[in-house]
Amino acid sequence: MKLIYLAAPFTMSVLALPRDRGEWMPPQGDAVRGPCPMLNTLANHGYLPRNGKGISRDVAIEVLDTVINWDVSVVGPLYDFAQPVNPAPNATTIDLDQLTTHNILEHDGSLSRQDAFFGPADVFHEETWNETLSYFTTPNINVAQAARARTARIVTAASTNPSFTLPQIGAYFDYGETAAYQFVFGTWNLGADNIKDKISTSLEMVEYFFRYERLPSEKGWVRPINRLTYEVLVNFVLENQALTQGQMNGTIPY
Template sequence: MRTILVPVLTFAGFCSAFPEPSRGWRASGPGDARSPCPLLNALANHGYLPHDGRDIERDTIVDALEDAVNLDRPWSDIFFQEALSTVPVANATRFSLHHLSQQNAIEHDASLSRPDVFFSPHQDVFDPAVFAETRSYWPDPVITVRQAAAACAGRVRTANRTNPAFELNRAGAPASLAETAVYILAFGDVGAGTVRRELVEHFFENERLPFELGWEKSKFALTQKHLEDMSGRVAAESDALLGEAAKMGISIDAQRPLVRLEL
């Protein structure tokens, strides 16, 4: 277990076929459930998940994540169990995307594309202003792990400074790192830790898999170990950025202290 410093109080090579014609994209409409997770929203928009985003069973989401982005079934099953924990019904066996808006479960403050719950209850809706801050840390056509970490840390700093109810608990902090790790794993070069910026922007802004930009899903299954390793790389770069700021005498946040969070 490694430790990272963040200012707080308290989701490779490309090589597979394009989707079948039945996997065409259609935007969500009135009555469709959506979530704080742009990947799951994209899967519903493409029809890998039910388009209405409701009553999703284990096999449905496991198959969808494998077919769309080649997540392996054990990792997908873990995610399904986490999703079930947000359903306010005992012994639930299915969930709907709107359930994932429960704060500090899968949803978390300092999202790359959503405002904190303190500012808006609509965690299922992409926010251009929030994402504009995120993308400001990506100056080049290819996003590196360091730039990805800078965006993640930058959003934490902004949320910490502006949200009086800001919190990243023991679930939210790893979820924040995973949000960054997942877009590198799903759309980029896993070994190099890089990803084309246009793919990531297209994905977040449209909640759409970037097939038309030449992306194809990973030729190898992405596992929980890949997530842990990439999250660790993002955390290490965050540590380095904070350390460099401290050496230069730059205050990360004058209002709230730095505390340690474990990944």
């Protein structure tokens, strides 16, 4: 497996922070949102620009570090890969709705969005999310449940969407997105022998986050203690791939 890693130098700037930063508000006026629930959530809380526009690399790195403890080794490459969605010549920012560009970051088989073939792929979709929820059968989601839900959504999308595609990079991001909500809302135990036990994630928090695009602070969530680095993410994704393959061929029970 090859994972894209685009190393680039960056300079952190001093950011002018709005006074209401952290307070949740729904999008107003001409605000835009995209297919990523976490980025939408960060804009709803005012950590990213509330209008969802003009997000620079420095801002993305600072915000995801400050709010969810993600390292630049994760955020930088993701931003660099997404940058081409802005069609403006020599663009240095991204608007959230530009991320809806199909098969760059947005892809078929989402956990909470319908495929673009059926309608808008950048808004929460109840039926899609309910399918995902059906695989979360305990108050805390273990890694095996998360993997099974991801596989089920891909199978459903592939069998119902006549234009279904999941290019290699889309598959990587799909694994990464499944890992992401566990890293943000879960309790880590990455030293566990069984991958199923490496992260336990509150279903209540995950449901609240996906449905309302709001940080579940009211449910007891706080900024993760553990820092997500590129190495941690890659290792977890590789283990998830092996777990998923085992589930599909019957060598690993659900």
